[in-house]
Amino acid sequence: MRDIYILGVGQIPVTKETDQSIRRLAADAVRAALADAEIERVGALYVGNMLSGMLSQQQHLGALVADAAGLRGVEAATAEAACSSGAAALRWGIMAIASGLHDVVVVAGVEKMTHTDRYETTRALATASDWETEGSKGHNFISLNAVIMQEYIRRYRVNRSLFAAFSLNAHRNAITNPYALFRKEVTILDYEQSRIVHEPIRLYDAAPVCNGAAAVVLAAGDKVARSRAGRPPVQVVASAAATDSVGIADRRDLLLLDGVMFSSRRAYAQADVLPADIDIFELHDAYTIMAVLSLEAAGFARPGQGLWLGVDGEIGLHGRVPISTMGGLKARGHPVGATGLYQIVELYLQLTGQAGPNQVPNARIGMAQNIGGTGATVITHILKRCD
């Protein structure tokens, strides 16, 4: 495979309200990434998006965003894999370059979710579940994650307040991320007094509904003439994907995310690293239980032990496995199709020393993992600072 580098990144602030169209949100992120990369033309644009057809009466975002971003004529298309749509688009972009069909591409993720009523948004999100066996039976992602979290609490006999560590860490890191949605301290008291949205999930266990867009410019190593002054080059050293059953009733074990396991292991093999080599793990903390199970299935903790990484402070910026370093899905926000790209933008900022107060010291290898459904599609990327 050709060496692939990140040339530049762009993002817009995550919001709860916007008067911009979805094409404008995406085009703004694309233009920011092109400007950061100091280039004007690319061979293709891939867009990660899940909900635009249902919530904005607009499919065909590839061609639409390309034109709005000043790229009329280039190849363009949309990738969809539920909440992992962003990473799916990134993977497409990587393949486009690795195949030799393109030398430079831009990948964007975008979602606009707050302009419709809450019922409509929740119903659209439930199309990521197995609609026949879950969505149409009244399940949504809060209730599905509640089933899993309840089982974790039962099997491992843990106090559910322990999950707070993941929420507090994410919110703490979001305070100093100017693109994050929630920039306020959350205390253990706030967590424990927060509303139970679906037993045992509290409001502070779940990522918010919001709008956002992020983008990255990728280029083949042999086409990268120079790296931006003062910035070390960042290489994509692994891209791997795996699936599991969409319906959670079909899983071999509710608490073992096979998709995470297979996707992570494939990525480790490609990059020739082990979990201990990962300096930052931007995981998919749409729910605190998903963060815990991801740490376990990705090999950072044994089953039943992931929770303790949070409780023991090992997930902080100076801990053993820093996660959600810019706020994560929980506090930076989870504009579904954009999340996979926000993760890459944030890793890039970390690996190039541009993360400001959120900088993880000496970060050289970062892993991002984007999940669709409750572990049904899992896409993992590993980035490496090369200097």
Added chain:
Amino acid sequence: MRDIYILGVGQIPVTKETDQSIRRLAADAVRAALADAEIERVGALYVGNMLSGMLSQQQHLGALVADAAGLRGVEAATAEAACSSGAAALRWGIMAIASGLHDVVVVAGVEKMTHTDRYETTRALATASDWETEGSKGHNFISLNAVIMQEYIRRYRVNRSLFAAFSLNAHRNAITNPYALFRKEVTILDYEQSRIVHEPIRLYDAAPVCNGAAAVVLAAGDKVARSRAGRPPVQVVASAAATDSVGIADRRDLLLLDGVMFSSRRAYAQADVLPADIDIFELHDAYTIMAVLSLEAAGFARPGQGLWLGVDGEIGLHGRVPISTMGGLKARGHPVGATGLYQIVELYLQLTGQAGPNQVPNARIGMAQNIGGTGATVITHILKRCD
């Protein structure tokens, strides 16, 4: 780029009614393609689909169809580019192999469109237009194509009945395709007496709303141990994509499909062929006017002359540029996200001598072109029989 071959194909009959779920339709086509290729495992599944979220409350088809087809665990995702979603998925699969990330993949296209009321389906299809400037103003694809056809008739001063040649050719070829939706002769009288759905478009100028699924198995040349007995190998010698403005008011000329021109020229250059070398052109005849403009922009006729290829009988099975050889979008049917794969399945049958009564004699090089919107996304593939 690695050499890529088609190992096998699968399709289900196009229908106006179905009691099957969308996952089942797609899984049936995938299983048929795997059986035809005589393999059981692949590295990835890419699904082309446009409408499932809006009409079947089901996104996340990648993982869902993979599991239903017995492929749980493999990489899987959905590609969307409006009515060119099928070809977009195919292109993703080609890149997956060309990049070296996979050796064998299956690509499927699926659409289920007839189970909702006509208004809902039309509205969902209009999300392929520029919703802000077209769809929300009451435009749909019939009215947009009507604007273009009217301009063709006006500028070139042609009798609108001449468009019948394209409809009659498609219907004639569909009669002997067991997977086609309409298998009946259509006469010039039928055409002229058919209902005007939107001046100047008659019912017989437009492709029908229907259900269907088709799939192909792709493999890297160095991994193809053998070709099926009696079948010549078929190689993918070009894959190219281009975009244009989604809204037709932004085009430089309503009658020049720049997306078709750029996409075709890129494909010709890759395959090192010219239009005269193409033995079959499976074009995107969602409307007769689109067939005419595609022939012109792809270099088979000068502007204003494409219509005459039909009138002069050059588009028939024994003509200079056979099109819609198994019925095309008009008569085989246009289950949107599946169309791009039906085109490839049909080309493969032609190039391997399996097209029965529809066989184009000595067909060695075939081109398929799938269009999203009214020319906004155009994806072109060229296949070559290698023996």
